[in-house]
Amino acid sequence: MNQTIVKAKKVFNVITVATVISISTISCEKDENYGKNPPTPAPQSTVVKGSGDITTQLAQFRALLGDPLNAAPAQTGGRREVNWDAVPATFTNNNTFPFDFFNSTDPAIANGRKRGLVMNNGTNFRVDSTAFAEVDPSYATQFKAFSPKRAFVYMTNTVSTAFFKVPGTSTDAFVKGFGVIFSDVDDAHSTSLEFFNGNVSLGIFKAPVRSDENGFSFLGVHFATEKVTRVKITAGNGLLGTGVKDISAGGAKDLVVMDDFFYNEPVPNN
Numbered sequence: 001m002n003q004t005i006v007k008a009k010k011v012f013n014v015i016t017v018a019t020v021i022s023i024s025t026i027s028c029e030k031d032e033n034y035g036k037n038p039p040t041p042a043p044q045s046t047v048v049k050g051s052g053d054i055t056t057q058l059a060q061f062r063a064l065l066g067d068p069l070n071a072a073p074a075q076t077g078g079r080r081e082v083n084w085d086a087v088p089a090t091f092t093n094n095n096t097f098p099f100d101f102f103n104s105t106d107p108a109i110a111n112g113r114k115r116g117l118v119m120n121n122g123t124n125f126r127v128d129s130t131a132f133a134e135v136d137p138s139y140a141t142q143f144k145a146f147s148p149k150r151a152f153v154y155m156t157n158t159v160s161t162a163f164f165k166v167p168g169t170s171t172d173a174f175v176k177g178f179g180v181i182f183s184d185v186d187d188a189h190s191t192s193l194e195f196f197n198g199n200v201s202l203g204i205f206k207a208p209v210r211s212d213e214n215g216f217s218f219l220g221v222h223f224a225t226e227k228v229t230r231v232k233i234t235a236g237n238g239l240l241g242t243g244v245k246d247i248s249a250g251g252a253k254d255l256v257v258m259d260d261f262f263y264n265e266p267v268p269n270n
Contacts, residue, residue, distance in 0.1 A: 052211040062079065065176075071111060075265050099118060125160075142255075158236050158237060158238065181217070191219075192234045205221050229269060
């Protein structure tokens with residue numbers, strides 16, 4: 001088990017706990033979309049990440065987000081979670097998962113689909129119950145779902161974006177924290193979360209590589225004072241496809257899929 005909790009102010013200093021041996025300093029790494037209008041100083045944040053047995057990290061991050069786990073709209077505290085496992089067969093094992101599935105504004109739709117999460121307005125999102133073996137048989141033993149047995153990926157881009165709405169409405173919202181369980185991160189530089197308040201980047205945070213055969217990596221970031229209006233999710237550096245192999249299987253790219261999402265209750269961005 002590899003476990004770290006990071007607290008950051010101006011630079012992100014790794015505070016080691018449990019089985020972590022080394023101490024290092026992490027700063028926000030820049031890409032082509034970062035640095036245009038960075039906050040000064042860097043916003044204070046708490047980073048929880050780990051690989052292997054991530055039970056402790058999930059408990060820590062859930063505590064940061066707060067209780068209870070909400071199941072209906074019109075909440076003022078607590079948190080939301082998405083594990084993809086209740087997605088109906090109609091939207092499973094194909095590339096037709098609706099970008100707004102978890103923020104229906106239709107009063108007739110069940111509350112379970114009113115969680116305030118909207119993915120970027122695109123197509124070819126895939127929720128899969130076969131470990132993506134229907135995409136390529138070699139994936140059957142590569143990708144494991146943390147909450148069996150569905151996982152999630154954007155089939156046409158390694159980058160997707162999560163936006164937030166007041167659950168069950170079209171009202172723009174923000175959160176304070178957001179986390180993702182990734183499956184099969186092999187490259188320490190391939191997978192990350194970048195947080196934004198409007199057009200201002202709050203920093204890029206890298207997911208840890210997997211440390212056991214289950215392949216799970218968790219990354220969650222919580223901001224003390226900032227509003228998070230969207231999160232750029234980079235999952236690996238290659239796309240799943242027929243005949244495309246992961247670097248662990250002799251391929252050229254790190255193929256990564258996603259499972260559970262965690263975030264606090266979205267509130268109006270007034």
